[in-house]
Amino acid sequence: MTKINGAEIILESLRREGVEVVFGYPGGANLPLYDALKKYPDIRHILVRHEQSAAHAADAYARVTGKAGVCWATSGPGATNLVTGIANAWMDSVPLVCITGAVVSWLLGRDGFQESDITGITIPITKHNVLVLNVEDIAPAIAEAFHIATTGRPGPVLIDIPRDLQQQVAEFEYPEKIELAGYQPTTQGHPQQIKKAAQLIAEAEKPLILAGHGVVIARAAEELREVAEKTDIPVITTLLGIGGFPGSHELNMGMPGMHGMYWNNMAIQDADLLIAIGMRFDDRVTGALKDFAPHAKVVHIDIDPAEISKNVKAAVPIVGDVKNVLQQLIPQLKPAKHTAWRRWIADVRAKHPSITIPETDKLIPQYVIKKIYELSGPDAWYATGVGQHQMWAAQYFWGDHPYSFVTSGGLGTMGFEVPAAIGVQVARPHDTVWSFCGDGGFQMTLQELALCTEYELPVKFAIINNNYLGMVRQWQDLYYGGNKESVRMFQPDFVKLAESMGITGVRVSDKALVASTIEAALQHPGAVVIDFQVEDIENCYPMMPPGASLSDTIDQPKVQEPEFAR
């Protein structure tokens, strides 16, 4: 057998794993990898402008394709720049394989130029990481990385490979099968537990389904729909559960939690059974735990046993892959109707509609987001940043396109929107991809706009520009006496900026021009940046005050903000 060098072993391994795209950035410690790249034309390399974006783009690519996203970087600053992106994937359980070049092995631990102990740094934010110390170990390490990243509860895996190992040669042998004694995720639900769950579901009068990212990750939207329809149980989707259940379905209730639908928060507080499916009772969903769902028993389905009873005690825990567990559960469910319960919720909804857009000639952000959804057709994809625009994007998403809503949930990473949309577009080159951007977050990663020109990625960027760090400003107004500190910043001319990157830029400040501009952007073959100059003071409601319980959710403030808010 002919020997190949470590860099070629890496690429050959990626080929075996069916990797088509790598997001990366070169440097001293991964140069052998770049040297070998031309021999692997089937592996497309996307050159980002900052390594954080490589991780975010790979993260979004993974969410859309259901495959592992791959990114790589050099040692030192290249590796540390990945850290935010890795943490983001970690918090949202996204399969990511990160390959970092390390300084030559004889310099490890000696503070060599551009050395960073990246395996040490990323321990708390990776599912697994490893510093490879022998060229023969590269292929098995990569095979393990893909196995670990994509199975069980997915997550990021980092492999650190010193540069000299990339240059040493070895025979290429790729493991056929990975078996790890310390890693054997439970994928099937325990039949006894399934039975108990079916029993509780049959007995419940006021049941709710809380569907989280697990439904999306397991690609279990079909199964979830079947469960909901058979039992007539309303489905609440968490921020990351959006897209796991058809938005237009009569049982879809939208999002719960801090900026969720008022009726959901009230329903949770009144429910007698919560069927939590692939969700982890995040504090933004539960509010104060001691007051959360006081009357409800909990059936908790999750692949990660560590999530069971972590925040909310489960009466019936079921550890397993959501898709499998739901398939096991469906035949045991009795058809039911929950007419009274659904009417109760509908009444709350009628009194507290949560997402009505005020009649105004002013350009308000909710209007822009709603229009984009209306005009972009059923097959569009959406990536968001973090903050007010993200919450509005979540509140107004009632589409049916499964798994099409890509957002940074757990970590809440501003700046995710630009590279994430790029990752989505790389995965879905012929589809419409929108990036909902905050004017703050956009400025964190806007250097990546150049990729849209370089790789002909026709992403539509909608900057919801209120000229504020809007969510921070909202909290300052509500809880810090209106002391708007460090939330307004000098803004570049986004139109000129887009143009300098070879992208069409448009500015819209007139409500009457919103629809036509969106339509023009959708028609445009290339990328577009639209600077929507929206009302600067617009608060995101409903809102559960920080530290409060779901019962304290404010649907709409009774009075307008006091004058100091302006």
Add this chain to the structure above:
Amino acid sequence: MTTRLHTIVAMVENRPGVLNKIASKWRQRGFNIESLTVGPSETAGLSRMTFTVDGAAHDIEQVTKQLYKIIEVVKISDITAEAAVARELALIKVSASKENRSAIVEIVDIFRANIIDVGTDSMVVEVTGTEDKVDAIVAMLKPYGLKELVRTGRVAMVRGSAATVSAPTENGAYHRYRSAGEGKAKVGTLI
């Protein structure tokens, strides 16, 4: 919430970085590890760790579940509630003059400890037992002047024929991939 000292036993791969990963999980939840021992187990390639950690049952259970998620942790078990034997070993260097040497020997005999080194003005006592027993002999020897004290921390084993923690093995050994952890590593200490 009531807390108590928990004894947790883990079988882990004998590889660089494993201890760091485990310690990181405890640190993240704000636990202080009271004692930790590591050494080879009956299975080649696997080390056995014994922790003692003070905390509430629910919190300890949470961290234990998190620890089990570490790929290199092959098996982990909280044996606090189980019938188990637990021991600790201590070496105590105590000041000893011609005048009080026999008094110290008497204490050592009472505790069924051993004197393993004698110098002109000191001796080294080796004692094995429960933490209480070690505490007691340390307290008895303290008036003579403790020059040095080292304690291993608790090691524990479930009574009877059941295994405390068991790991799947092949011919009595555990293999991950060929060369890892088999002495070829150029840097890093094994766990």
